[in-house]
Amino acid sequence: MSTQSVVTAIRVIEAVSEDQPVGLSEVARELGGSKATVLRALTTLEELRWVEQDDSSKLWSLTAHAYAVAVRSGAMSTLRDIAIAPMNALQLATTETVHLAIPDGDILILAERLDTPHVLRAFLPLGSKIPLHASATGLAYLAASEETYVERYCESSLDSVTERTLTDRGMLLEEIRDVRARGYSINEEGLSTGITSLGAAILGPGGDPLGSVSVSGPSSRIVPERYAEYGHAVREAARAIGRAAARVGH
Amino acid sequence: MSTQSVVTAIRVIEAVSEDQPVGLSEVARELGGSKATVLRALTTLEELRWVEQDDSSKLWSLTAHAYAVAVRSGAMSTLRDIAIAPMNALQLATTETVHLAIPDGDILILAERLDTPHVLRAFLPLGSKIPLHASATGLAYLAASEETYVERYCESSLDSVTERTLTDRGMLLEEIRDVRARGYSINEEGLSTGITSLGAAILGPGGDPLGSVSVSGPSSRIVPERYAEYGHAVREAARAIGRAAARVGH
DNA sequence: AACCAGTGGTTTATTAGATGAACCGGAGTG
DNA sequence: CACTCCGGTTCATCTAATAAACCACTGGTT
Known part of the structure; x- marks a missing residue:
């Protein structure tokens, strides 16, 4: 399949969406990818305001921005x-x-x-x-x-x-x-x-x-x-x- | 910025979301990227069922799947x-x-x-x-x-x-x-x-x-x-x- | 009919960037 | 204190993302 990094990024979004506030390791485990790859995707998605991280718990969630974009399907x-x-x-x-x-x-x-x-x-x-x-x-x-x-x-x-x-x-x-x-x-x-x-x-x-x-x-x-x-x-x-x-x- | 392909893919999603059924060239123009890059992102996102293409008009739209994922922010x-x-x-x-x-x-x-x-x-x-x-x-x-x-x-x-x-x-x-x-x-x-x-x-x-x-x-x-x-x-x-x-x- | 500007899509060499294994320091637990 | 989990980092390897040039096609203009 092409554009692997995009595939992993989207799969990260879907994994985060399913388990709501979720940690890095768990996402990596679910996708079968390395933590580095998943973290890379998460930080990129964070810059794009699609995911956000709770400062204290370090857990990741989807943002309202993601919702705002996707409601218009x-x-x-x-x-x-x-x-x-x-x-x-x-x-x-x-x-x-x-x-x-x-x-x-x-x-x-x-x-x-x-x-x-x-x-x-x-x-x-x-x-x-x-x-x-x-x-x-x-x-x-x-x-x-x-x-x-x-x-x-x-x-x-x-x-x-x-x-x-x-x-x-x-x-x-x-x-x-x-x-x-x-x-x-x-x-x-x-x-x-x-x-x-x-x-x-x-x-x-x-x-x-x-x-x-x-x-x-x-x-x-x-x-x-x-x-x-x-x-x-x-x-x-x-x-x-x-x-x-x-x-x-x- | 890191992971450019992911950035372009997400920006493609956002561009498609804004102009609903939209053509390849227009998306490429808006993002300032080449058509090849945008098409690459679109086909990957199509495989992931986040976007779909109308067979006759060739225009792209977001799918209900994208909504289903993002609604749980x-x-x-x-x-x-x-x-x-x-x-x-x-x-x-x-x-x-x-x-x-x-x-x-x-x-x-x-x-x-x-x-x-x-x-x-x-x-x-x-x-x-x-x-x-x-x-x-x-x-x-x-x-x-x-x-x-x-x-x-x-x-x-x-x-x-x-x-x-x-x-x-x-x-x-x-x-x-x-x-x-x-x-x-x-x-x-x-x-x-x-x-x-x-x-x-x-x-x-x-x-x-x-x-x-x-x-x-x-x-x-x-x-x-x-x-x-x-x-x-x-x-x-x-x-x-x-x-x-x-x-x-x- | 010939042209032209637009479209969606393909091919290409170049090189940028994505990858995973090994690693670190910290928190919690027995 | 040892053990195991965690989030996050480093780095050499090499895959895969990129943009320009290109093609085939369509619809409108002259």
Whole structure:
């Protein structure tokens, strides 16, 4: 691979990001590189204000500057800006937490969230990594994906997040069929215990999924009797976002 | 400076981030480097899934992966998670948009936002760069900063964002004195025309500002008669966040 | 049609800079 | 006091980053 120093620098950023305040040796150990190389990358990144070091503990962290640069990722910012209005309408219609997730490899990233005034509520921090098979957004995304992609994903190890996560290959495929027939996905406590979510994929002009929206709340409020109503609302929101995205930029 | 290739790679990331879908030549022109060097960085970053290229237009963009990595910056994620609850309470109390901003050099970065159900509302995308002298969050941050920092900042060029932005050095210093006496900051249409905001700084254990919270809404709703009430609420929210941060471990 | 200025991308010799092993001093621990 | 971890440094080796010149292509102008 080319430009090794850049590769190590980026891997350093990713390692620091995962273990937040982290020491030099641990980063070097994780990357398999020498301490000198890692320190070199860290000091360079420090000059660029991407990482900073706590004076007393000597531990390294990512700076707000790194965040400020990366929030403007292409898919992210455009889709998020488009989605805000329909998400707001969905939030008003359901009075529950609304999520927008966009794909990054074989997971989804939580890109935006509108909270509810309820005391009891779903909560996921922005930027959370969401497994496809363990979330309403993910199931909706899978159901809208090409068959070859779904099959390939099902071959991967379906790790369980809670006791109720779908980890069986056959059941997952069956669930995806159900989502396609129903038009929205249902995830009962598969990502967070006590939280039920309904999701729908946002489709691009070619029918390819750009991301997903979902409504999440405590299972005591998101009860089966409401699935049809809320599911319909989620689907309509996803469609509205898709239409708006098509209008704005291919 | 050391590790030039890393420096160019990071500068490429920042350049791409600013101009979103951008071509090779333009990036090379901005950085003053050769196209070969920039392309080298871009292809390496593509392998690392930090940038991606549109097949037809050949333009480059940042990926969601970059966002996913950088969203977990140290100060960001911890302070944001802590702040969510008090921000929610503030949002309920005022029914207006609530912002959380954290410092990055001499500006603030919008780290979190809680929207309102109002049709007419303040809107800033997450990650927005907020000038200190042109925002309620910034004025509150300045008022809580050390005198030497304030003086140094006042020496910089105070660019105007709207017609009502504070650009005069003397008036800014006077405003900061007022903020200190009052306990919260007021910004009337200095950042967005038609939007008035009230802000307060979040203080760390040593009295140093970690960031700011604010309440923003159309000037028709955020009227002077409400300043005292909303200002008090903002101040209390900032204090609650500061206390919670101290409890967790700065 | 011929031209031109722009694009994205490739090749090249040169040399700058990235590398890891061995090392140092300090902090904590048995 | 010995042992082991830590963050950080040094240095000889040689990989890999660099910029200029180049190519092929596209779209607009004359």
